[in-house]
Amino acid sequence: MATMFSTPTTATTAEIVSYDPATGQEIGRAPSVTAEEVRRAVARARAAQGEWAARSFAERGRVVLRAREIVLAGMDQIASLISRESGKPVAEALAMELVPTLDLMRYFAHRAGRLLKPEKLDLGQYNLMGRSSEIVYRPLGVVGIIAPWNFPWAIPLGEVVMALMAGNGVVLKPSELTPLTGLKIGEVFARAGLPEGLLAVVTGEGPTGAALVEAGVDKIMFTGSVATGRRVAEAAARHLVPCVLELGGKDPMLVLADADLEAAASAAVWGAFANSGQSCASVERCYVHESIAAKFTARVVEITRRLKQDVGTREGTDVGAMSSERQLCIVEEHVRDAIGRGAQVLIGGGRGAAGQLFHQPTVLAGVDHSMAVMREETFGPVLPLMTFETEDEAIRLANDSPYGLTASVWTRDIARGRRLARHIEAGTVMVNEVLYTHGIAQTPWGGVKDSGIGRTHGRLGLLELVSPRHIHTNRLARFHDLWWFNYTPQAAELFRGLARRFTSGSLLQTSRLLPQMLRRFRERRG
Ligand code: NDP
Secondary structure, three states: OHHHHOOOOOOOOOEEEEEOOOOOOEEEEEEOOOHHHHHHHHHHHHHHHHHHHHOOHHHHHHHHHHHHHHHHHOHHHHHHHHHHHHOOOHHHHHHHHHHHHHHHHHHHHHHHHHHOOOEEOOOOHHHHOOEEEEEEEEEOOEEEEEOOOOOOOHHHHHHHHHHHHOOOEEEEEOOOOOHHHHHHHHHHHHHOOOOOOOEEEOOOOHHHHHHHHOOOOOEEEEEOOHHHHHHHHHHHHHOOOOEEEEOOOOEEEEEOOOOOHHHHHHHHHHHHHHHHHOOOOOEEEEEEEOOOHHHHHHHHHHHHHOOOEOOOOOOOOOEOOOOOHHHHHHHHHHHHHHHHOOOEEEEOOOEOOOOOOOEOOEEEEOOOOOOHHHHOOOOOOEEEEEEEOOHHHHHHHHHOOOOOOEEEEEOOOHHHHHHHHOOOOOOEEEEOOOOHHHHOOOOOEOOOHHHEEOOEOHHHHHHOOEEEEEEEEEOOOOOOOOOOOOOOHHHHHHHHHHHHOHHHOOHHHHHOOHHHHHHHHHHHHO
């Protein structure tokens, strides 16, 4: 693994350069790993995986916990690296990347064994026939993880830990914008004593990711945009490689008339502007009941005005730089389009003064669903506010999107909030919360509609990283099955009876077939 996270080997000619988006300064370089090297990394991970899979959950957990200690000890340096590579404030790197992953490492190190323990199935009347079934969960082999730049530590690290705890080898491809954070993950596990080759970090651009999909892995865990997700799914389908796709979002926040206005306004500001709005679960659309809209809007603007935008490594920064010029241009385009169609800028609206890649936290009013800012993923610090009159209208607006990652409902009436939550098309709906459940290791994460396929985190996420195998046992094998050869007229009559009575699920009904069954046994013996 060493060659994958240090200076390029002779086989690797090209490099990618990592820049600090807040200052434009180079932070470091990483190899641009070729397709051939990716294939070799997969082969090495496969060679190391058998021995790793043979270890107990407790043994695997000890390595993860050692890695956790290394992360804890180097927490400030890691947070600073994340901040410099992605532009986010150090405080945010700590709160949104370090805290959740330290918790996740502890959780899966201790719980993976219990979450993947063999399961006995209830077979109904088959149990009475001496049959039993259990599901055992086997590792997949080698899992390919392709990660984005917006949470360059938390997203890949969580999946690496889960895949390793499930007994797999892993090849991780971080985003070209944040390769050094990706390499740091590899370094932490190497220092923790993970078997050589079991985890490889292959840095590079899009083609390195594409090569990973083609390199013979057993599953792809992809997080990124819808467009790239489709390409990954197509390539994976050609090899019959299953994939989990964690894609974009256009997450709505519904603020009902009875909401705690102060809490909802602060949540909207944090949900929209944390990470400069570059979270798949950012609040991208906010719908407010018309009766409270004026007050709510005034509070949102006031709270936004107090935010300090600066370089992420400076203490006290609330909103940092955006991660790339490309993303900043999309944000500008959405704001321009909204203004052109009649939206009003209540605060912000343009580039921030702290440096080149800053966009001011921006609040828009007078928006509607004809505007890109309400339909396409903005992925920047923009909070468009729109009003609604009825619950039905709020739900219709929330669901009027090709995306369905997360959503939130704000109300003092929890039962009402939960009722509404069931009508919203999203993988996660929060009542009186925004954005943060990716940080809870126990809960599943994933979207519906264009927001993706499959889950990560929680037991559902762990199950994506194993192959369920069914083991079926017959303890009464000496009584040959009634449905085996030969198919005499008497047998056919019994099968008609089974169709009518046994399949009803009623023991009483099935017991009426006993005389026919006995005749069939006698027939078989004769
Ligand atoms: P991209 O889709 O551009 O890239 C994601 C990853 O895929 C990167 O590592 C990228 O490499 C790699 N990649 C690029 N082309 C290919 C290819 N042909 N085959 C395989 N891999 C490839 O997404 P971003 O990095 O721009 O991330 C932002 C997007 O991610 C947003 O849409 C956001 O909503 C979504 N996202 C979703 C989350 C979720 O949990 N649902 C969480 C976080 C983000 P490279 O960077 O080198 O081009």
